[in-house]
Amino acid sequence: MSLFDAIRIAVRAIVANRLRSLLTLLGLVIGVSSVIALIAVGQGTQKGVSDQIRGLGTDLIFIEPSAAATTQQGGGAAVLTTTLTHADAQAIAANGNPAISAVTSHITGETQAIAGANNVGAQSVFTFSNYAEVRDLEVATGSFIAPLHEEAGSLVAVLGSRVAETLYPSVDPIGQEVRLSFLAGRIVFAFTVIGVLEPVGGAAEADDQVFIPLLGLANRFRFLYTPTGEARVTQIDIQATPGADTEELKQQLTDLLLIRHNRTEPDFTVESQDDLLDAASEVANTLSILLGSIAGISLLVGGIGVMNIMLVSVTERTREIGIRRAVGATARDIVNQFVTEALALSVIGGLIGIVLGVVASLLVDGRTVGDQEMTTVIQAWSIAAAFGVAAGIGLLSGLYPAWRATIVDPIAALRNE
Amino acid sequence: MIRLQGVRKTFRAGESAIHALDGVDLEIERGEFVAIMGQSGSGKSTMMNIIGLLDRPDEGAYLLSGRDVAALDEHARARLRGSAFGFVFQSYSLLPRMNALEQVELPLIYQGVRNRRRRAAEALVRVGLADRIGHTPTQLSGGEQQRVAIARSLVVDPLVVLADEPTGALDTATGHEVMTLLSDLVDQQGMTLILVTHEPEVAAFAHRSVRMRDGQIIEDTGRSGAANAEGSAPIR
Numbered sequence: 001m002s003l004f005d006a007i008r009i010a011v012r013a014i015v016a017n018r019l020r021s022l023l024t025l026l027g028l029v030i031g032v033s034s035v036i037a038l039i040a041v042g043q044g045t046q047k048g049v050s051d052q053i054r055g056l057g058t059d060l061i062f063i064e065p066s067a068a069a070t071t072q073q074g075g076g077a078a079v080l081t082t083t084l085t086h087a088d089a090q091a092i093a094a095n096g097n098p099a100i101s102a103v104t105s106h107i108t109g110e111t112q113a114i115a116g117a118n119n120v121g122a123q124s125v126f127t128f129s130n131y132a133e134v135r136d137l138e139v140a141t142g143s144f145i146a147p148l149h150e151e152a153g154s155l156v157a158v159l160g161s162r163v164a165e166t167l168y169p170s171v172d173p174i175g176q177e178v179r180l181s182f183l184a185g186r187i188v189f190a191f192t193v194i195g196v197l198e199p200v201g202g203a204a205e206a207d208d209q210v211f212i213p214l215l216g217l218a219n220r221f222r223f224l225y226t227p228t229g230e231a232r233v234t235q236i237d238i239q240a241t242p243g244a245d246t247e248e249l250k251q252q253l254t255d256l257l258l259i260r261h262n263r264t265e266p267d268f269t270v271e272s273q274d275d276l277l278d279a280a281s282e283v284a285n286t287l288s289i290l291l292g293s294i295a296g297i298s299l300l301v302g303g304i305g306v307m308n309i310m311l312v313s314v315t316e317r318t319r320e321i322g323i324r325r326a327v328g329a330t331a332r333d334i335v336n337q338f339v340t341e342a343l344a345l346s347v348i349g350g351l352i353g354i355v356l357g358v359v360a361s362l363l364v365d366g367r368t369v370g371d372q373e374m375t376t377v378i379q380a381w382s383i384a385a386a387f388g389v390a391a392g393i394g395l396l397s398g399l400y401p402a403w404r405a406t407i408v409d410p411i412a413a414l415r416n417e
Numbered sequence: 418m419i420r421l422q423g424v425r426k427t428f429r430a431g432e433s434a435i436h437a438l439d440g441v442d443l444e445i446e447r448g449e450f451v452a453i454m455g456q457s458g459s460g461k462s463t464m465m466n467i468i469g470l471l472d473r474p475d476e477g478a479y480l481l482s483g484r485d486v487a488a489l490d491e492h493a494r495a496r497l498r499g500s501a502f503g504f505v506f507q508s509y510s511l512l513p514r515m516n517a518l519e520q521v522e523l524p525l526i527y528q529g530v531r532n533r534r535r536r537a538a539e540a541l542v543r544v545g546l547a548d549r550i551g552h553t554p555t556q557l558s559g560g561e562q563q564r565v566a567i568a569r570s571l572v573v574d575p576l577v578v579l580a581d582e583p584t585g586a587l588d589t590a591t592g593h594e595v596m597t598l599l600s601d602l603v604d605q606q607g608m609t610l611i612l613v614t615h616e617p618e619v620a621a622f623a624h625r626s627v628r629m630r631d632g633q634i635i636e637d638t639g640r641s642g643a644a645n646a647e648g649s650a651p652i653r
Binding site: 001325328414 | 466469471472491492495496498499500504506510511512513514515523524526527528529569573
């Protein structure tokens, strides 16, 4: 019997039992498409997180207080518990380490930005004139904080793109007044908008931030300063010289700050962009594996469905097997028939599953689900693996029933009318 | 052409053993029309299964065209069965949802021969079903279904057609038509036919009848049609 005849017989049997074949296909289609789509979601999440971290800048090292900086509102007094200061950042910059190309620092807090009838919740970033450069932020209109503003203690603000859009939908924000309210409205100051940033897009935080010079505001924002008048910061960003050994640099930074803080155990953490990337990748990978496993299980269940159907058809088609044997089919012909049938089912299911999985991945890509923008990355290997597993399951689930079919006694089968 | 010598076949049912064939000697030549008669349990179906290579004797020799086929393995028997024998069963044994032409093509698929459609169509013409080629079993009468089965048995040009109670499921008139068709195929087209039946009216169409009881041949009329003594074989 030729391969063509075997396929023709298989397709006939599949078509003859339309409903049953459809239900079997459904299991495989769902299995294969969910493997492809869920792995695409997992990989997309990984890419999204990686992009976000890479979007922070290049070759960055972050120093943060290990006891998280918190603004506590107890008895009306605002207490900030970060031990990092602007002086630490200055000391790092003054250290003259050739592995360091730039140092900046900032302190963040929550604020409500108000302009006329519009208002929006934003993150306030009190920082320095070199922040935009270190963080790779581009100014769309106006300018970023300049050293001039820091010296004069000017009340100026640079708006992230989404903040600017919300507050000034129809007018040019530059030169406008924006009122920023801190500590749940206890402190409110009017700032002059001097610049708006280019949108960063995606889940980047800069679009929802307001940038304010940290220096020169000691008389207005006393809670941002230590009793000795040093500006507190919640993060110091160090840009490493391209090609520098970041691990060694991290150790040097740790040593320097331990001496400055006069401690043996650090009260801060030093992490490179790669560390964050690794941590995030690990989380995203776990997610990918989890999603892939769930999808894999559904694929397995689909495969068991095929096996079940093939077993049922052997029992149901005992008479057919007997007739085929009587007209000259060998045991091998019967095995081929059932394996081909199972394979054909799996391959058809696999192909439909690939199409559906890819379409689903493309449909979800870029859509916002809840407040999360979904990114999907379709992986060629996931398509190959899902299809391979489907075909493999098809082959396996055809073999056992096929073997059962060959031990059907043709005489008994023919009597079984 | 067919020569059975001392063939035995025993089936075990629990503790007891049933001697379905208990030392059978039989010779059948080309162009014969032999009816094998007997009550159910006489061993006639077992003998047909052995002749048709659906089953294997426990003991004894089976020569088909001079070749010993008793010891062939399953694969070889299946191959030989497909080319040397055509089967007609009591209940038509057609596959559901296939039209007459496809039913008749089936043995040719396993033979791997060319011109399958033409040969299948010719076989259907031979049984008088030229106008039923596209009909599925549910669209055919019992007699027509049996004729499709006969066409299917003929299509490979077998050495022998084996018919097991071919009229068993048909009414008298239709049964008669089917038997007339089979007789004509033997008389006019040189087909060799072995017919298993317990109905004397059906056996009457045959040129020779072999009567069985308890796994043994108790009567064989020989080619002439005259009753011979037990165990006697026609002179070659």
